[in-house]
């Protein structure tokens with residue numbers, strides 16, 4: 558889903574972002590349904606060199622989704638408008654697959670959307686022109702596919718002249 562905001566909302570303050578996006582584990586005594594939804598749908602991992610180096614998101618010793626995030630006491634927005642969400646070190650943890658995860662593993666979310674749909678919905682603030690590239694990447698991604706090729710080998714053809722037309726086509 559893509560939302561276009563009013564021009565006055567083009568450059569958000571951290572407070573604007575905090576009103577919409579959250580990245581923390583809630584106190585289950587305050588709102589248990591919200592806590593359970595975050596626990597079920599919005600925690601990344603476990604992954605990491607020590608916790609789970611064989612996780613599918615791990616490549617060359619690093620998480621390709623950049624988890625775990627750094628702890629940030631407050632949300633900040635850099636000069637390019639790129640936000641770093643508030644991931645406070647409040648000591649709260651959730652045990653997932655035998656590993657304790659803290660706020661550094663919470664995927665940015667919107668409370669209303671999460672509680673309404675009860676599925677994984679990553680909500681990010683993006684108002685830069687490069688977000689258009691990200692959007693088009695997904696529009697043009699298409700369905701899963703493979704590239705297959707056919708070729709002859711020395712035992713499949715007894716003729717002395719072998720022409721692999723498919724390979725010639727791929728090789729131009």
Ligand SMILES: [Zn+2]
Nearest residue numbers: 604614620624
């Ligand atoms: Zn990961």
